[in-house]
Amino acid sequence: MAASTVSYVLSGKRSISPETRDRVQEAVRVLGYRPNASARALASNRSNVLALVIPLRAGMHVPVLMQFATAVVTTARRYDHDVLLLTADEGRSGLERVSQSALVDALVVMDVELHDERVPLLRELPMPSVLIGVPADTEGLTCIDLDFFAAAEQCVDHLTDLGHHSIALLGTPSAVYARQTGFAHRTLAGFQAAAERRGVMGIETPCEPTFDAVLGTVGELLEAHPGITGLVVQNEPIIGPLLDVLRRLGRRVPEDMSLMAICADDVAERQVPQLSSVTLPADEIGQQAVEALIAKLEGHRTSAGVTLVPARLTARASTCAAPEAHSERTTA
Amino acid sequence: MAASTVSYVLSGKRSISPETRDRVQEAVRVLGYRPNASARALASNRSNVLALVIPLRAGMHVPVLMQFATAVVTTARRYDHDVLLLTADEGRSGLERVSQSALVDALVVMDVELHDERVPLLRELPMPSVLIGVPADTEGLTCIDLDFFAAAEQCVDHLTDLGHHSIALLGTPSAVYARQTGFAHRTLAGFQAAAERRGVMGIETPCEPTFDAVLGTVGELLEAHPGITGLVVQNEPIIGPLLDVLRRLGRRVPEDMSLMAICADDVAERQVPQLSSVTLPADEIGQQAVEALIAKLEGHRTSAGVTLVPARLTARASTCAAPEAHSERTTA
């Protein structure tokens, strides 16, 4: 029994007679044989490892990042790959290191800025990569993300349909805008476009993730624009505090203030009242990212370019008809 | 110039003349040469990769886990290692896979239960490992964790010193106790021991991380034991809601209710009022874990066994003398 035969049994790259295959598999089982990953990688020029780049930047909400990461790892395992974790602004040099040393076969890059310094590098590297997020110039890149523009539009449309004509976007911390993070910008653009299209007043403000900041931001917002009756939130950690702040300010949700969130469904459903939301399907996005990478690795000349996961809105208990509309109806 | 010479320059395992060294380094720089990781691993029997096992179990607070993970990655990089991410209860089989295939050199295992099924496996694996957390039987293991027993004791002592004699531990979600997670159990034990030693009444209750659960749990707690004036919280995500609940229940912090947390310092300082706390130094623990692993890899016959990071209490604005003591003092 030649070593090569065993190799072919394990990889399935050549046809093997059933008897031989069984004999090999039995022996593998009995001996508890595991191919040496380095030898395999050296000979085959494939490490079966993906790099996952998570820059832990200020203002990013960790549980969401972790949800992406988990989806990436889980999916990678399904395609027989492992995941190397890159963080902490090793940034460019980290990418160069792991790719040029052939430690990994491909890269998943998260938390992408509009003008991300890593993007030019990704174009040069002799290695497939997928971005979770969309930079300004997507030439030659494969990107996947939620369609945040549409997400914001749908929120505005939903509120406008309910009769609200003065609504605000309570966005991410300002640091996230400052560094021009893609998803925050696209949400903002969608919000503005939809507000204009529908002819409603749209105010935007960033918001830091502390109780006091929420209290201050929302307080000022409602003082400056008392007519606001609809809120769109893209900022998971402030959701809890926000509900408290509104309560404290005497605004009932949804009677006095309709509230929409762009967040994971379980987060929306965990609140009281349950929030109408556009879902952020981290699982789905992480999975698709890995699948796109695997396809690239297998040489499928498929779908480069940007894949935007369609926004899906679920109306729950935190939105209702605008107060004016409501009172009109009751007085009618 | 022999390849071996280059290898010796890069590894420093043999002395090289300064001229040769410079010449090699210059060439490496100019050519942008990077050693192939697989070839290196195959020849040297060292992959320079550590596995980090993060089972994302119910009730674990993700940001804290991520803080550990970041510390591990950062420290690993300082020792020229990378980190492979293992999650999603690949559990035992994942450990076997990466170690037997020599994908990694060593293992960091987080979120350890008292009777963790992975522990026997770790003893058998031909590969060093470090646990972040402490199981019941530590024979042959290297563990590192905060001294949660002492942490709880210090909280009780601090409150008792302030004159509180009826205090409660608001613990982790019950799922965490149910699976006998080490840190939760040791905190509980420390709390009970200290309460007994100091002769104060100590009540414990788990708490789920939702606003309603906090409201319910704390409501029932204070109804059943109205005399409680001190609270110890080991459950990061409920800290925000808890402050709101206490406000809603008309208990001022710290005047009516002293509050201690076991959590990261930045979390304690971000609250209003800032919380007296025993710090959970995830950075330090993650770093020490990696350093212990590296030491093992280098064959230092050092410190097996359990390393408990001493608990450090910082008094901030959320604790003060017990109401009775206070009134006694003011009436005196």
Add this chain to the structure above:
DNA sequence: CGTGGCGGTCGAAGCGCTTCGACCTTGTCC
């Protein structure tokens, strides 16, 4: 019955490094 083709197996040649022992040079000491 002879021949061509094909499915199945094998041997050997690397993959790109590390490491060992050998070798050469130079300096040092008697």
Add this chain to the structure above:
DNA sequence: GGACAAGGTCGAAGCGCTTCGACCGCCACG
């Protein structure tokens, strides 16, 4: 001045796999 040691460098032998081309025996067809 010669022998020896130490310091530097080199060549070759692997590390454990994958993969290529060759080979062998079998069946089907002419």
